Amino acid sequence: MKFLNLGYARPDGACLRYGKPADNVLEPAESRALSSRSQTIADILTRAIIDHRLVPGCKLGERELSEIFDVSRIVVRQALIRLADDGLAQIERNRGAFVAKPSMQEAMEIYDALTLVEQGVAAQLSDRLGPAGWAELRQHVERQRQAVASGNDALADVLGQEFHTVFVRLSRNKVMQEIHAQLVRRTTLLRSLITADFDYCNLLDDHSRVVDLLEKGRLKQAMDLIDTHHRTVVRGYIMDREVFPEMTPAEALAPYLDGKADGATPIAPRKPAKSSGNGDGTAHAHVHLPKQDPAPKSRASAKKTNRGLPA
Incomplete structure (x- = not known):
């Protein structure tokens, strides 16, 4: 610009x-x-x-x-x-x-940048983070695990996204936090354009594994896992312009103009996920794939979700 x-x-x-x-x-x-x-x-x-x-x-x-x-x-x-x-x-x-209308190439570049930032943070945390910091990360992972186990998919998604924010915050590097926050905001655009052929909750174990590796001083393996983690998310993307319905700016902004922006309702996808075969025509929010280790490969699932932020 x-x-x-x-x-x-x-x-x-x-x-x-x-x-x-x-x-x-x-x-x-x-x-x-x-x-x-x-x-x-x-x-x-x-x-x-x-x-x-x-x-x-x-x-x-x-x-x-x-x-x-x-x-x-x-x-x-x-x-x-x-x-x-x-x-x-x-x-x-x-x-x-x-x-903005990000392309698939831009999506890959955004996640490459996220990877570099988080790998840099990993290098800092492996040397500097104390017991309280490791405990905070483990507690966050456990909360996400409990949300998944209880079927609270929305909370699990939020916690999965927040793990990356907490991870970077613990570096106490304000510049790094600002760069990371800007990149995460840009991933919100991607969710307006994509469906995903996998449920990234199956990557939940990556969070605990990264923490384990860093706490044990195995930095190279932790950095490799961060890279694989983000690449797996991107490989699941299918760019789809019709995921969310369009509104005029006046319609879109109306809920925010009365000083109660927190009450605005996020728009649901226009295209429903395919039936999960549960008999009522509704789709389960997640598709759980077998764990892919050590090098995850993109695998199609029986239905699609609109998720894609860092898990």
Whole structure:
């Protein structure tokens, strides 16, 4: 995204158009106010993308968004720039902004980056993490195990995703945490485009194995397992543009405009999973595959899910 070519206002308040500074550069106080409003809007748009209410390719028109949020178009532009910086939006010359549409190649690159970050964290934790940190990781894995055993698939998925966040947080490296968080946000777009031919809960053992290996000082094996873990997730992806239904921005953002964004309901997939043969036409949320060790291979299951974040 290029400020000079698009004539967009930067989040710091300066405005550049075709390489020339604007005459009406904002005062610091006014700039901070605009930045705060644009950040609030960017946060709402991000939440709507995460909840699959704004799907990849959805047009993010400045005029429409400025009317929805009752702000100036310059504030909307700043918000869109923030989304573009996070990889959640694409800004095209003479066409405007759209929710980003990641390709399969980009999916692979995102997970390659996640792998590199988490391998770096693993190297730090193997030398520095104390007993309390190892205990926290094991407790998290056990909570996910219990959720799977009790059939609470939604909680198991959340805990599986959160394991990676907890893992990186224990490094106490703020920059690493920010990079990792941005990559995880980008994986939310992938879930709007994909179905998965496997249930990544079968990778649950990878979490405990990584912890075991690192605690025993077997760093190389732990790093190899992190790489295999993410590659297995990507190999299960099937890019599918019709997974989630499309809404207008006004429809998608309505639940967030009353100050109760936490109450917005994430959108369910349009395409139901295939019948599990349980007689009622409904599909079990997970497909449990045999454990694949030591080198998992992508294997088709009897039904598809819409999952794909790090497990």
